[in-house]
Every structure is written in C-alpha cells, then in structure tokens.
Amino acid sequence: MFSRKRVLGAAAVAAGAALVLAGCAGGGGDAPEGEPTFNPDEEVTLDLAFWGNDVRAELYNEVIAAFNEEYPNITVNSSFLAFPEFWEKRQTEAAGGNLPDVMQFDYSYLRQYSENELLLDLDPYIGGIIESDPLPQNILDIGVVNDTTYAIPTSTNAWGMYTNPVLLEQAGVEEFGGGTWEDYTEWMGEVTDASGGAFWGGSDFTGRIQNFELQLRAEGSDLFSDEGEPGFDEERLAEFWESGQDIRDGIGVPQQRVEEVAPLSPFDTALTASELTWDNFGSGYLGNLGEGYTELGLVAPPITEEGAKDLYLKPSMLHAISANTDHPEAAATLVNFLINSPQSGEIFGTNRGIPASETALEAAELDPLSQQIADYEASIADRLGDAPPVPIIGYGTLEEKFRQLGTELNFGTVTVEDAVTQFFAEMDVVLNQ
Template sequence: MTAASHRLGRMLAASAAILTGGLVLSGCGAAEPAAEFDPDADVSLDFAFWGNDDRAERYNALIKAFNEEHPNIEIKTTFTDFPSYWEKRATEAASGGLPDVFQFSDSYLRQYAESGHLLDLGTVSEYVDFSTFEDSLLGTGRLDDVQYSLPTGYSMWANFVNDDLLDEYAVAAPEGGSTPAEYNDWMAAFTEASAGKVYGGTDYTQRIQGFELVLRAHGKNLYTDDGELGFTKDELREYWASGDQLRGGAAVPQQRLEEISPKSGLGGRLTASEMSWSNFLGSYLADSTAKSMTIIAPPTSVAGAKDLYQQGGLQIAISPKTKHPEAAAMFLDFVVNSEDAGRIFGTTLGFPASSSKLAGTALEGIDKQVADYIASVADRVGDTPPVPVVGYGSLEQKFWDLGREIGLGTTTIDEAVDRFFDEAEVILE
C-alpha cells in the first residue's frame, strides 16, 4: 500500500466514523406511501452484503432460485469485506441511500433503528413468516417491541485449524478449550516447526470477541444493561498486553496480513489456525483450498466458565426508503426462511435460525461439522449478553483497528487503551 493510499484509507475511515456517529443524531424519514403493490410488476432491488467469493456464489445461486418463483424481481448485488461494508453503509445512511435489502448485524441495531434507518418489518408482515423463529432469535433483531431485522442463523465463537498444514508439518492439533497460555505455546511451536513459512495463528487479541470471552469467564460483559462499558482501562491494557508473545513471533506479522487483505491469515494459508464465528468454516475452506479443517473450542481463562453464547448477529434488514417494500420483504423472507436458502447456504450464514430454512439444510459434510461443534460446546454456553449499546459496531471496529495498529507498531498499548476509551466516551454519551 502506498503512503498516499494509506492516507486516503485513513481519511475515509475517519469520515465513516463521523458519519456513523451521526446516525445517532440524525433521523431518516420513512418513504412516501407506495402505490398499491402489483406482484407481477417488474422491480429492481439493490442487495448488499459482506463476505467473500464463496458467499457471493451462494447468493447468486439463491437469487437464481428466487427468480424461478419471482422472475419479475431483479436483484442487483454488491459485496465487500466487513470493515469496508460498514463504512459504506454509514455513508449511505447519512445521505439517505441505503440498499433496498442488506445484510445487517445486531451490533448496529440500536444505532440504525433509533435513527430511523431500518424498516419496521411489521409493516410488511403479510410477506414475511415470523412463526418459524424461536422468540429468543427474533429478539436479536427486535428493539422496543419492533422487529427491524431477522437472523439468517446463529453462531458460536470457535477456533479453526487447517488439517492439511498440520499434516504437512507433522504437528498435532491444539487442545480445544485449553488455556490462552497453552494455545499461545502451541502457536509458537507450530511456527518453529514450519521454520516460519506458516505461522501458528493470528494475534487474536485484536478481536473484541476474545476480550469478551475473558470478561464473561469472570462474570462480566463488554457493556452493562445501562449502556456503559463493562470493563476498565486496566483490564483492557492487560488483555492487549497478553498478546506480546503472539506479536513476538508466534503469530503472523500484521504487515503480512495487510498484504493479503481482505483474506484472513487462515484463508490465505499464512496461518494454521484462527478464531472466528462457527459459520466461517465454508469460507475458510474456500479461501484456503484446504481439504479439511477442524473446529475446536476456543481457549478459556477459567475452567468451567459459561463464556460462550448463541450469537444471532448476521441479519437481513430493509431500508425504510425502499420504493418496493413488499418485493424487498419477499426477498428477505426467501433469504431467511426458504428451504432453498438452507440447501444453498447450509450453515455458512450461521446455524439456520428458522425451522423452514433448517428443513432445507442437509446437515452433511461441513454443515454437520458445524452442528457437531455447536453441540460439543453446549456446556460452555451461558446467558446472552445485554442488548448491544448504541455505537457498539463502531466500538467493535475501533477495537480491531487499534489492535492492528499495535501489531504494526504504529501505536503503543497505553496509547491504544486511551484512544479506545476516548472513542467510547464520545460514542456512548
């Protein structure tokens, strides 16, 4: 990346952060009442999602199946990686130009709903079947008794290991549910076994989900029911400092990850392991071309802790300014409820959240592997966290960005801690 492009990237990120913060303050009026819906009229809808080529191919297959039933509804797709996706949505929301239908995250529910950037799905309930969801999963897209989005599935935090690379370098898989120190030692041993050609893993302290597990293991959460941070500067400083061994050579250098972005270290075959949500198995296999991967439980800092939880974060929502709310609702319903969606996506958008989508999912191969993993960690599942605070999505991204800066050596841990809390103070107030 050139210095100029790096500066441009920082400018865009800063602009997006300002715009995202502005979502809390600026409302977005609903669209004018549309003419009477004609189900046979030709309609064009924009649909945006984050993901990779594998996810794009699956969506193309799903749209083809949708068009067999609704040939008059054209679906135009765009996709990017996760950070770029939310920068673009923030810009669109500020200008009133969100896609008709878009992948959504529960991290942004308060932020987008309270500022009027999500359609109340109750207004199109004739075209969406809500009865196929358990109430707990409906709740992941509900705020103040209004259903703003629906989950495609739910996931669990997991650790993925490339079996091909383990065989190549004759290294045994790490123990699932080990302590962080034991997992760090395994990463260092793998990096040594490969003579630095492939690293044991990534610096997982960059992800706020890892910090969340540590907090939950000690009976705390990232944020409180009152909308405050649930941790102190010292706790965050200690967590980021715990990655010193990783950044000292056990984990892939951050600069190498920047060079292969948007692929991850595991997807780009730079690492033998990586932690993320359980629905990433298909994407990791596709990106890495590995023949086999194993999913194991992530490390835990307290034996017997109930630190994991069902995360229904990947959702589908509709813009309140869409000119075709009924058609948009029909497509949303197809994505979250159709048996075709279960057949095409399996568990790659999360373990199916609706009974109708699950009915179309053949739990074989990687889908059965994900289902088996979810069942295997059932005794570690605790209560769901409080509803994400307004601006949580921005805080999650800030955490990741600062973690990357620590890895690049462009900021110190003490500076990063202060910058995170400064950002949190602005967002939460």
C-alpha cells in the first residue's frame, strides 16, 4: 500500500530537513497574530479561471459544488480555456488590472506576474486560512519569489526516464540499471545495435535544457540565479553539447525521423526505447503508443555526481490570487479547498497531477500509472534537493532556443562552437531586455 507520509517524509529528508511547516515561526500551524480571517456569513462572489478541457471543467464544477456545501455564501464563477488562449487572456486582463480572483497558474509565468505586483502575497494566510500541515516546506517553497509566497502547488512532478518494455524485450536488452550519462549513452547504443535498425535506444539528451540543468545542479549550480545570472559559461555549455556527439553519430534516433513523426515524439511512436522527461507525461505516452501497451518503465535519470541533490519536485500547476481581489480572505479559503480538501483529492484524482497535499492525496484514487509515478517520486527521495529559483522572465524563449540548436546539431547544420555563440547571444538579449 502506498503511503503519502512515506513520500513526504523521504522528500523532506532529501531536501535536508524534516517536514517544516510554513507558519512555524508564527506558532506551528496556528494563524499568525493579526492574520486576516474570513467571515463565512459575508456574501461574496469570486471569479476562478483555469486551463483545461470539458473533463477538467466538470471536475471543477463538482469541487465548487462541494465547496458551496461548506461555504454557501461564496459564489464561484468559473471559466476555462486551452493553455495558449488562457495566457493570452490573462495578459490582456493584467494590462487592464482585472485578473480573476483565483487562477490556476503555471510555473513559467510566476516570476513575471509576481514581480509586476499582479499577485497577492499569500504568506499572511499560510498556516491559517491556507492549511500548511498537509504541505511540506519544500513544496511551499516552490511558490516563493524574492522571499514571498505568491502561489501554492496543486501537484508535483519530477524529471525521470520513461522506457518502452515492449521494445526492450524485442531487443533483448535489460532495463537501464542506472549509472552515469556515459553509461546511459552506452546502454542506448546496445539497444540500437540489438534492434537491427528497427528502433533506437533513445534521443540526443543534450537537446533538452533540463538535462543540462540536472548536471549543473549536481555541480552546485543552477541554470539561473534569482538575480538572473547564468550558472554556466560558454566552456561548460560546449562540454555538454559535445557529450552528445556519439548519440548524434548513430546511437540516437536520426533527426529526420524525429521531424517525420512530429508533433509526436520518437518515444510516442515507438522509434525510441527511452525518453528523459517529466514524470507526468506517462499517460500521454501510453495513449499515443496505443494497442499493445499497458505499462511503461520509469527509472531515475543518469547520475552526474554520486550523492548529488540534482533532482527536484516541480509543480504541475499552482493556484494564485490576484493582487486586486476585493475578497482576499474568501479567495484564500477557495485556494485552500482546491488544494487541501479531501473532496478535491477524491474528485480531481490525478487530473492535475499527483496531489501535493497529503490530505488530498489520501483521498485520491490512483490508477496504476499514477501509483507508479508516486512510487517513482518516493524512490528518488535521496536525490531530491531544493527547487531551483523560479524561472527567469523569458526562460521559455531560452528553452526553445536550446531545443532549436539541439535540432540543428543533430542535422549537422551548426557546430557546437557556433551553437554556443548563438545561445549566449540570445541569452544576452533575454537577460537585458
């Protein structure tokens, strides 16, 4: 039987401390003196916005109905859009100063919105209206920008390696048993050779900035500091991209094949036996692989330095409150219910990812893949460190540039030296805009 307490305890130990609750300085889980309190008799209307589809919308409707059983005087008007349109509308609302009271939030936008003073400081509500007991400190810290909490994670995921058991059986190669990035490259080569040209061991991992980040974290650096300073120089980036040369020379899937199956990935289409990615991608992989696939392998990424805290928990999504809300206490009450209540766990299940809250997760019914992901996150507890600084403004642009240069490296249309020059030029523009 899976125990959430085991995961949270292990993750917190891996982060260097036992579970420390936000609000401890104010007296454990009790509300700090002078904290705002919500009058449940006040008639209040809140706007709630989220991204998703009709399935998620129906789940939100069910959770809102459960919320209204406890807070009948709070009317919640919800709306949803697909992810790109959701953020287009938020940008328009932000310019006009009329963001929704409560928003489902994405990590990549957190610094931009918080530093532009568009989000409410949640620290006065944590430990009181927003329960902190079910959320360990390393989870709460994810929503902190410049020492202030602006969002609370609904769910978490971690970087991992999915593998295809059907292809590995066909190749007669065992699951990747762990080891260094060089060991992983060698393993990929064994799979590629054993397949007889039918598929490949994996893709060029140097095309993903997250793999570079893992190596930097193992060395004690981050991609970018809170001040926006890069944690690497041209030489270190060149070293990383050069490490993928053997993969580009035949071990990994050719870039032309990658382009042919886009927008699906080579792993989605059974062209590769492994893929380094976020652990919440599993259900999408199973759906795309289709008939004949009932399970996937999920193992830890290669190791840069033994004992390093290179992995971390990332929010699948968060909830934040507009700085301009007329009802901050009621909004905080809604956020607490959406994240911490057993009703939210039971209704949402893993639709928003593995619940970050212990009380929500205990009430959630985990399907086999979700259980596998939860067990995986428990298994990497000794590698989990503190989350890195919240992504800099413009991080998405740099992530995409990194990917594009990785594609060009695989096509052989750019040298490592030129790729490094181009990336640093782009980074200079982003950091100084």
